Amino acid sequence: MKKNLFIIIVTTLFAINITAKEQTKQESKAIPEARMSVTQHKGKFNGHNVSYQINAGDSHLVDKEGKPKASIFHIAYTRTNVKNAEKRPLLFVFNGGPGSSSVWMHMGLFGPKRVVLPSDAERVGAAPFNLKDNPLSLLDIADLVFIDPVGTGFSKPLGEYKGKAFWGVKEDAEILAEFVRVYITENNRWNSPKYLVGESYGTTRAGAMVKELQEGWGSIDLNGILLISSIIDFQTGDFTEGNDLPFVTFLPTYAATAWYHDKVPNKADWEDLSQFLNATRDFALNEYATVLLKGALATPQEIQNVVEKLHAFTGLKKQYIQQSDMRISEFPFMKELLRDQGKVVGRLDSRYLGEDANVVTDQFEADPASYAIDGAYTAAIQHYFANDIDVKRTEPYHILSGEVFGNWNWLYGSSARSQGFINVTPFISKGMRQNKDFRVFVANGYYDLATPFFATEHSMNHHGIDLNRVTMKYYEAGHMMYVHEPSLKALVEDIRTFILP
Known part of the structure; x- marks a missing residue:
């Protein structure tokens, strides 16, 4: 009887072990392989001949137990024909939403190619669109990393994690701060000047990331942030x-x-x-x-x-x-x-x-x-993927996700948008107090009814912001002021001056 019981116990444990291993194997299969396209290019930017490498693909981030939790799709531009690459400024670029991919500033402002739209706010219509070389790109003076947050672009949660684990003011800032840490570690860029560049809600994200990156021991100190069409205190913009x-x-x-x-x-x-x-x-x-x-x-x-x-x-x-x-x-x-x-x-x-x-x-x-512009940017990024940087994927590239926006957690600690207003301005102010080299660049469109310039002025005039380290610029265009050719040229020149004063 005891012998039979022993056999039953051993058999059961063996079966449980096999089941656990099979489950682990199945979970492992569920994790998609990280894909990365690496291509070499040449271009002329700001009058300089530049050789550069593009790494376009996935970065898998893991949790404290080493389990995959998120795949972050990004496109990194690194100049190769320079002697001291580690000292080049490194810009981490993202758009807003929340729920937007980085397509707008990628294909409209900073990338080596951009989609050209009429400057006079004329409706664009259908394909073919005008995608051409962008000699105004900053690739002559800085390396660029365009980041798609989880649920946007090709970025997605992994394993047992769901999208809601990353869809929130704090959650989003934490995972993207972790991406920055991993990127500068894998690419030996800890000693490079580092900037965050956000547009729209991306400026809120930048403010929250300042807190995640700079506060506490083992900090990643930033040289500054660039706020394009900013909203950093929602009391100034919520009716x-x-x-x-x-x-x-x-x-x-x-x-x-x-x-x-x-x-x-x-x-x-x-x-x-x-x-x-x-x-x-x-x-x-x-x-x-x-x-x-x-x-x-x-x-x-x-x-x-x-x-x-x-x-x-x-x-x-x-x-x-x-x-x-x-x-x-x-x-x-x-x-x-x-x-x-x-x-x-x-x-x-x-x-x-x-x-x-x-x-x-x-x-x-x-x-x-x-x-007026959505179709042009959507077609431009897909064309660029397939024809320039060898990114050929059949799954949809999420330009702007309503699912992400609709499930966003506006809580940040004890602060809630429904109970008050999200305000990351104090994080920026604290970042300036704790880092003497931290500077802020702000680009405002006069015709932007999403994030009005006077609201940003109000934010910058409160919460202890050091105005001596703030550069405020204005353009006669809207939220994406770079669709207006004169504003694009002025904006790029202003950013160049800010990064290399």
Whole structure:
């Protein structure tokens, strides 16, 4: 009897062991192989002949137990015809969303090739699109790594991990900070000057990554961050009940948009856009902000003065302003400004115009600035993959993922967007205090109704930011100011000066 029991126990343990091994084997099979395409190229950038290598593929990151947790697709550009490569600046570049791949700044600003769009905000239409060499790329002075966060591009969770493990302000910053650590280790770049470059929500990500990289022992100290169309304090941009700040911070962009579309009543009285916007800023911070703060305590005369000036700066009808209680949020503005013409203005770039089937609604069908350029960038990156850098994959390259955005965790410690507002400005300020070489570059589009420039100015003027180490630049374009050729050239020159002062 005891012998039979022993046999049963041994047999059971053996079966369990076999099952466990088989399960481990199956899990191992479920982990896709990391693929990497390596190609050699030559180009002429800023008048310099540059030989460079492109590594386009996956980096598998593991958890504390050594189990694969995330595959990060990235495209790294490294100059090869230089003597001291380790001292070259290294830029980690990502876009926003959250849920966006890095295609926009890759194919529009920094990459060796870019898709060329009309500078005058004209609709682009269908293929073929104009993809050409980009002599403005920074490859002569810096190496570039374009990163697609988990759930975007070809990046994905691995093994037992799900996307939600990485879809959040803190979670996202942690995994991308880990990618930076692994990359500089594998490529011997610990002693290189390092910068984070983010656009839109990517600027929020950059601020959160400053905390993850620089705080605590074993830190990775940065030389700076570049914030393209930034949103680092969401109180400045979220139109929620009881939050009057965005009505103030959006006003100068409303004014710029009205100026562009010739809706400013007395436009001839102003010397130029700069003078006009300075007056708008002054009004927004003083008379307008005061009346909003006073609420029911504001006198009829104060209210009438604000209504008159809001009309003068935005071109909106006085009756509309009064009926809106002097509080016009972004989407109603986009519909109202040119309603009499049956047009709507774009959100990402208010120079763009669209037409809706229903003119009387208070929100557009879709952003004219988005559908004007999306197809061109999507086709450009796919064409570039197949024809230039030997990346041939049949799975979809996720340009902008609604799944990621819809499942985003806005909690960061005790701070929640639903209970307050995400604000990474204090992380940037602390980073500056703890690192004397840490600098900030900010690029603002006058016609950006997604991340307005006056909101960024507000953020930079609070939370102890050292303004002596902040470079603020402005361009007469929108969120992706690089679609506008004059702005692209000015932006690249400004970034060059910032990196190599």
